[in-house]
Amino acid sequence: MKFKGGIVQVKDLEIFSSGRRKRSIIVYTREKESREFEIHFYDENVDQLEKLEYRDYVVISFNLDSEVFEDESGKSYFTHMIGDKILFHKKYY
Known part of the structure; x- marks a missing residue:
């Protein structure tokens, strides 16, 4: 699946006791009703x-x-979006 939109926040790196690393970003859609x-x-x-x-x-x-x-x-059901690859990146100026 693909997501297209803008960055709201890049969160700090988390390192768990198992050694696993996690970093999350908050993104928004660039549509009429942004999410x-x-x-x-x-x-x-x-x-x-x-x-x-x-x-x-x-x-x-x-x-x-x-x-x-x-x-x-x-x-109770919880759904997570797990990032695989940044396919395209353009700086905001």
Whole structure:
């Protein structure tokens, strides 16, 4: 899947006790009714985010991942956008 839009925020790098690295970005669609999304990048893919800045335009390939939690009140579903590659990047000037 692909996302096209602008950067709102590049979050700080997180390093977990397992050694796994995660860095997330908040992006927005450039449409009439703009929406914001968080895309997570892991391990070797986090280095792609180094040059990204607020308002830059990007095209990102990503995969969807989901989790299901179940308790006495029922099931809850969570969907995550997992970044794979920055396909295109243009600086905002």
